[in-house]
Amino acid sequence: MAATNGPAFEQPASFAFDADSEAELATIVARYPAGKQASAVIPALYIVQKQMKRDTGSAWVPLKGMDAVGARLGMPPIRVYEVATFYFMFNMKPIGKFHLQVCTTTPCWLRGSDAVTAACQHATGIKNFGETSADGIFTMTEVECLGACVNAPILQVDDDFYEDMDAGKVEALLAALRRGERPPAGSMTGRQTSAPEGGPTTLLFAPEA
Numbered sequence: 001m002a003a004t005n006g007p008a009f010e011q012p013a014s015f016a017f018d019a020d021s022e023a024e025l026a027t028i029v030a031r032y033p034a035g036k037q038a039s040a041v042i043p044a045l046y047i048v049q050k051q052m053k054r055d056t057g058s059a060w061v062p063l064k065g066m067d068a069v070g071a072r073l074g075m076p077p078i079r080v081y082e083v084a085t086f087y088f089m090f091n092m093k094p095i096g097k098f099h100l101q102v103c104t105t106t107p108c109w110l111r112g113s114d115a116v117t118a119a120c121q122h123a124t125g126i127k128n129f130g131e132t133s134a135d136g137i138f139t140m141t142e143v144e145c146l147g148a149c150v151n152a153p154i155l156q157v158d159d160d161f162y163e164d165m166d167a168g169k170v171e172a173l174l175a176a177l178r179r180g181e182r183p184p185a186g187s188m189t190g191r192q193t194s195a196p197e198g199g200p201t202t203l204l205f206a207p208e209a
């Protein structure tokens with residue numbers, strides 16, 4: 001199965017916040033004092049991206065979505081573009097149904113991120129970071145430290161962290177996603193939060209009275 005850089009796409013001719021987005025936006029904008037609504041630009045861009053996922057199955061931020069954010073927050077469009085293109089979490093073009101984000105920073109690399117990447121490639125047909133599988137189901141992206149090094153290596157799928165991954169666990173996870181299942185996120189070895197492998201080693205007994 002050959003992977004692609006994603007199908008050719010067109011920018012939508014318009015974007016309007018739907019009822020769910022309007023409700024979310026109202027809650028967020030109300031957090032800021034009058035005249036400071038521009039501070040809501042990042043959550044507002046997330047709202048656009050989530051609405052695109054609901055509407056099209058692909059989480060991305062089109063130009064008209066950025067323009068809608070600018071109009072709503074009283075910002076020139078260029079200031080919204082600057083923010084959206086600076087932060088890696090906003091997708092500037094359509095992506096696959098599932099966004100596989102492989103952390104390859106040193107702690108994850110030392111703990112096997114190369115094997116995680118190879119398993120993603122094997123299971124999806126994707127050859128390089130930034131590509132989308134030919135079936136449009138997966139996009140694979142390389143990301144820097146996700147702040148969960150203690151349970152490295154990490155594979156982030158959309159907003160969920162799958163931790164303590166290895167090749168077999170990646171293959172099983174992607175197969176489950178293809179079947180329409182969504183396995184619970186967290187440690188794949190069952191460790192409790194960020195406790196040591198094998199369970200807690202300290203504070204095992206209540207102090208004597």
Ligand code: FES
Pocket residue numbers: 103104105106107108109144145146147148149150152153154
């Ligand atoms: S290095 Fe991967 S989560 Fe920190």
